Amino acid sequence: MHKGAAWIVTVGNELLIGRVVNTNASWLAGRLTYLGYAVRRIVTVPDVEEDIAEVFREALARADVVVSTGGLGPTPDDITNIAFCRALGVDPAVNEEALRMVEERYRSRGYPLTPERVKMAQMPPGARPLPNPVGTAPGVLYEAGGKVVVLLPGVPREMEAIFEGYVEPLLKSRGPPVFFAERGLEVRGVPEADVAPIIREVLRLDPRIYVKSHPRGREVEAPLLYIHVYASAFDRGEADRLVDAAVGRLVQLLKARFGGAVSISEERRLA
């Protein structure tokens, strides 16, 4: 069982000449899986309007949720919003709310609103802008016929911030209910770099498990990590069991690898 089929569309010539590894696709794939979706296809296309429009048409015909990254900025090759309008067969229109978002960003730095910047506020009529807390280009949310399309910028931290702030809450509320469970651990005495391979091992247990580590101490002298373990399932008990299994495996691997050097305790309060 899953909430529906998802497609990920990543736009950018830099991906097609092999200069950039597509970490946006794997990040989104992990998050959509955790949210209960089955990611059925990831497609990368160049900054060419017809190529982008074509993949959106294919995706709209076959997926319930489509998330794209890239091509929302102010340069002439940023055309994902325009190409998406073309895929829908509608004319792009300036969204007033989006225009205010873009204008505020630039005005606060003393820059005028040029046509390239206004372009970032264009979207299909009926679409909704998603605030970008760390950059200038708003995301775009389009819902029609039970389908959701989200356009996100290609800069990873902008993409992640918009997804976590606006897309994740929306997707959680759609489709059959998904239950989430989480636990937090405080881990002292081991540097984050040494914990990374152990986390990768824990993630192999189940695709619905998600682990995030936050370094808090000084990396060399007094390393302190908060490790949050999340899991999702279509049943509350199953989500709890997955988190418990992941925490159990994590503790086992940390002790096997670091012995008495590591100290682990349940975190008192989750961030």
Add this chain to the structure above:
Amino acid sequence: MHKGAAWIVTVGNELLIGRVVNTNASWLAGRLTYLGYAVRRIVTVPDVEEDIAEVFREALARADVVVSTGGLGPTPDDITNIAFCRALGVDPAVNEEALRMVEERYRSRGYPLTPERVKMAQMPPGARPLPNPVGTAPGVLYEAGGKVVVLLPGVPREMEAIFEGYVEPLLKSRGPPVFFAERGLEVRGVPEADVAPIIREVLRLDPRIYVKSHPRGREVEAPLLYIHVYASAFDRGEADRLVDAAVGRLVQLLKARFGGAVSISEERRLA
């Protein structure tokens, strides 16, 4: 101008749940660009026969060269060769040469030829196996109607070895002639890890530039790197100019970053 359109197809559930970052796609994209092809699309699909067959049908209709990775091994979810036959509308057949390759690999380790292992020798009639120097599953080369399809395993070092050994020479010989130029540098006094960001900077000059660094000395006490710079173009003089520009930028950045600590000389003999 380019030699034709290329598609890259990467197969594997691990990519669609976000557990693995698709470095195979970026590696292949870089090499195909260097060989003169325009990579127009990269598609990732799950280990599902109909999904794989469908993307091959789409690719055959729109690309001149199609390279896939993943799904050639002995486990039940390795089905790329079978799905490719389905896309062509033909029955898979055991290729005798491929069977000998697989058999030799296993026999040399004292393992019998099970049905799962025989499966690795199945391909469309008329296809040709490509020897895998570092693993068990042969690659598959299929040519028809002026198009080339290559199926490669998903393990990066196997994929790279087959591509470099058999696919690259074939693709060099096809389409309009592409000229290649290369130079080699010996760089003493800087660890490879510190050179990596500089190489990334050099690569930004032009997509047809390709840089490979080989550590030869002891990384900490006496670091010695051989850095090979390659470029391709549809004109010999242009290829030479690209390599010279890349070497010039590399030397400039190394000196700016490391000053007197680095010593650079033209390598006497290219590997």
